Amino acid sequence: MELNRAVAENIKRIRKQQKLSLERTAALSGVSRSMLGQIERGEANPSVAILGKLASALKVPAEEFLHNDGFEARLLSREVDNRAERLDGGKVLLRPSIPYEETTRLETAFLDVYISGCYRPEPSVSGCVCTATVLSGTGLLTVEGETVPLQERDALRFAADQPWTLENQGNSTVRALLLWQYRKKES
Secondary structure, eight states: OOHHHHHHHHHHHHHHHTTOOHHHHHHHHTOOHHHHHHHHTTSSOOOHHHHHHHHHHHTSOGGGGGOOOOOOSOOOOOGGGSOOEEEGGGTEEEEEOSOOBTTTTEEEEEEEEOTTOEEOOOOOSTTOEEEEEEEESOEEEEETTEEEEEOTTOEEEEEOSSOEEEEEOSSSOEEEEEEEEOOOOOO
16 A cells, blocks of 8 residues: 555544544644645645644554555556656666555566667665566576576566566567565564
């Protein structure tokens, strides 16, 4: 869940648990009723100062508002809503699909590598694993000094915390799905 939405829902949930109206919470915190309503609807991003006032009024630590463990099992990502990034002089198109989520520790993107294009991402964070699945075309994926040809429906999982490339040396566009899985942070 997006952090702004989590803050909005947490403030509203805590306020309702304490059986406080918007008006009463506004009076206790010094935050206007209209601003509080906008925050709870996710229409306004509260400043740290406002979060502090609300925390004081609701008698909870401000970090309570930041809890974001609400996992949305169903998430629709439409291509028109995701801004594509052109790389390699326009020969590569990277379109985010499912954004990173703390609960799943995954993110995905669609990748189009046009004729003579090469996708060269920055190495990811330590422990990140990527699975590249070719949907159409033929590409050459190079990682750890080894080049692996990938054809339609081939998939390769590899450590993405080092340099790697997916190159198109064929006569048609290489279309791939990239899935990154991030290692759980050790406490």
